[in-house]
Amino acid sequence: MTTDSDDALSWEGDDVTEPAPSRDLPGGWNAVGKGSENVSTTQEHGTAEVHGAVDAVQAEEPEGLSTPMLLTLGVIGGVYFLYTVGWVLGGLRLQPLASFLVDDAMFLPWFVLAIVAPALWFLASIVLTRGRAAWVRVAVLLAGAVLLVPWPFVTVGVIGS
Known part of the structure; x- marks a missing residue:
């Protein structure tokens, strides 16, 4: 027992x-x-x-973007907006210099394209990297930030000499 x-x-x-x-x-x-x-x-x-x-x-339900990714997109989007302003100011500064080299009909399309290029790059990188990893999207956005620097504004500025 x-x-x-x-x-x-x-x-x-x-x-x-x-x-x-x-x-x-x-x-x-x-x-x-x-x-x-x-x-x-x-x-x-x-x-x-x-x-x-x-x-x-x-x-x-689709998965949303993380907070760090949203912050990164906001900062890089702000940089691209400043690039657009830089291309406007730098391009207007170059217009009198370019008038004796090229006709206004040749200057105006390239001037407009330079102004909208940062917005187009930002939009294209968001759309084309939708299914990719986050680092791929950030790398494409940073590549655009390097390629689209408004050199007329950086070298001469608004007032220039």
């Missing part, structure tokens, strides 16, 4: 039991942890069931 203290030290009755029968959770709830694969989730429509721990509603 065994006592209660001997029963506490035995392994008898500790075999793995069958998991509980499948249960239904209301729509929007997820089962997590051990045995969650046996729990089904009923959607709000009541007809379809999704088995497993993944909720169909959450799988459809």
Whole structure:
């Protein structure tokens, strides 16, 4: 005969039991942890069931940008805006110098293109790197920040000599 203290030290009755029968959770709830694969989730429509721990509603939601990425995009976007202002001021400063070299019909399209180039680069880099890693997007934006420097404004400035 065994006592209660001997029963506490035995392994008898500790075999793995069958998991509980499948249960239904209301729509929007997820089962997590051990045995969650046996729990089904009923959607709000009541007809379809999704088995497993993944909720169909959450799988459809797009993932947003992280806070550091939003800050990086804001700072680089501000730099591109300043580049646009620099191209306007530098291009206006170069117009009298370029008038004896080229006609205004040749100067004006390149002047407009130089003004909109930072905005176009920013927009194109956001759209074309949508599915890529964050470092790829930042690298493309930084490459544009190096390539689009408004050199007429940097070298001569607004007043110049």
